[in-house]
Amino acid sequence: MTQQRNTGDAHESYTPDDFDNPPAGPVGVHRGSRSLAIRLIPYVVVLVVAALMGLLAWGLFSGSINNLKLPWSSADSSQSSSTAASSAASSSAAESSSSSAESSSSASDDASSSASSEPSDSESASASASESSSAAQSVNKATSIRxxxxxxxxxxxxxxxTVLTQAGYSNVVAGNPSGTLPSSSVVWYQNETDKATAENVASSLGISAVSQASSISAPVVVVLMN
Structure with missing residues (x-):
């Protein structure tokens, strides 16, 4: 079928082609009709952004944003808590070592004081022993006794x-009186060095009176009276 195209005053006949029978929908730069979901996406995005902005503004003004835990903040807080725990453990260890050092120092002081007191006790014991030995040595059982x-x-x-000989005295002589006698039994001694011996003799014989006398015939004289 031939069609006629009006070009000015002339009429020209040509064979129909694709351009003379276009398709039903839009072709080329024209778009087809979009679905309802696609058309609603921009509105949904605007609503979500508006909600987020409102939430952010509310958090800033109310201060609640400080309590917001973000994924990266948990690691920081864990690291901070571990650092604090390490610091606390270090201070506890330092305090424990200081307490141990003080305990060791006090124990050393106690040991030192005990050690220093022990020689004092031993010195006292040795002094007492020396005094006793001196007292024992001052009793001379070889002294001449009458x-x-x-x-x-x-x-x-x-x-x-015989009693004195059995007590260990080796130089004892028995005799009779010549001169004035005392009223009761007594043990006389000449010098201070003989006093301990005279007291020991009096104790061996059961005599209570012991006195010094310069004009006697022996270092120790025992006068027996009724």
Missing amino acids: VINGTGTSGYAARKK
Whole structure:
């Protein structure tokens, strides 16, 4: 079928082609009709952005944004808490070592004081022992002792001589009185060095009176009276 195209005053006949029978829909730069979901996407995006902006503004004004835990903030807080725990452990260890050092120092001081007190005790014991030994050494059982019988009982001085000999005295002589006698039994000694010996002799014979006398015939004289 031929069509006629009006070009000015002339009419020209040509064969129909694709341009003379276009398709039903838009072709080329023209778009087809979009669906409802696609057309709603821009509105949804605007609403979401508006909601986020409102939430951000509310958090800034109310201060709640400071309590917001972000994924990267958990690692920081964990690191901070671990650092704080390490610091606390270090200070606890330092305090423990300081307490241990103080305990060791006080124990050393106690040991030192105990050690220093022990020599004092030993020195006291040695001093007491030396005093005792000095006292024991001052009793000279080899000293010349004369036993005078003033009782009138025959052989009484000889019996007391035996007592002193059994007590360890080696130089004892029994004799009779010559001169003034005391009223009661007594042990005389010449010098201060003989005092301990005279006291020991009096204790061995059961005599309570001990006195110094310069004019006696022996270093220690025992006068036996009734």
